[in-house]
Amino acid sequence: MNCLRAEYPATFAVVLRNLPNPPHELSDVNDYLSFMEVTVYGPLRAATGGKQVHLEFDGGTVREAIDALVERYPRAKPHLFGDDGRPEASVRVSVDGESAELEDPCPADASIGVHPAMRGG
Known part of the structure; x- marks a missing residue:
């Protein structure tokens, strides 16, 4: 706060x-007021304008937290989701420092880290 x-x-x-x-x-x-602290890595920083952002989030799943991030920062979507709308397999999320899956619970006051999909050739 x-x-x-x-x-x-x-x-x-x-x-x-x-x-x-x-x-x-x-x-x-x-x-x-419920704000979640989100730390983003790699190209997501350009999409959010910084390394850390704060989102209004009432709690739910990790997927819902990622959806809230994309709703607030639409330019983050191509770094997290494929053309089919599904999350990229290489996206990694941590909740309060612990690795988390998209269906895991995510409290409103959590701190999350989001590592975007890795691209390479």
Whole structure:
């Protein structure tokens, strides 16, 4: 949450003021907003604009987290999915530092790492 406050202080203040029951403590903000930290590697950095991004995510599966990443950063799609819409076999994802499969659970407050499909010849 500190990253949101640091990157967008004016927006953060407006969000807090407009909550139905504004939190009394900054730590209470997590009850209202769920952001996942995503670290991307290789060509995904150009698609997201940086090594780390934060996504609004309510929890679900690793696949749903990847879908949220692609929804927010559409240029990431060709690095993660084939022409048939299926995830590339060489895409690797970790959740809180542990290797994860697409059907594995992914909590809203997880930190994930995404290694895009490897290309070569």
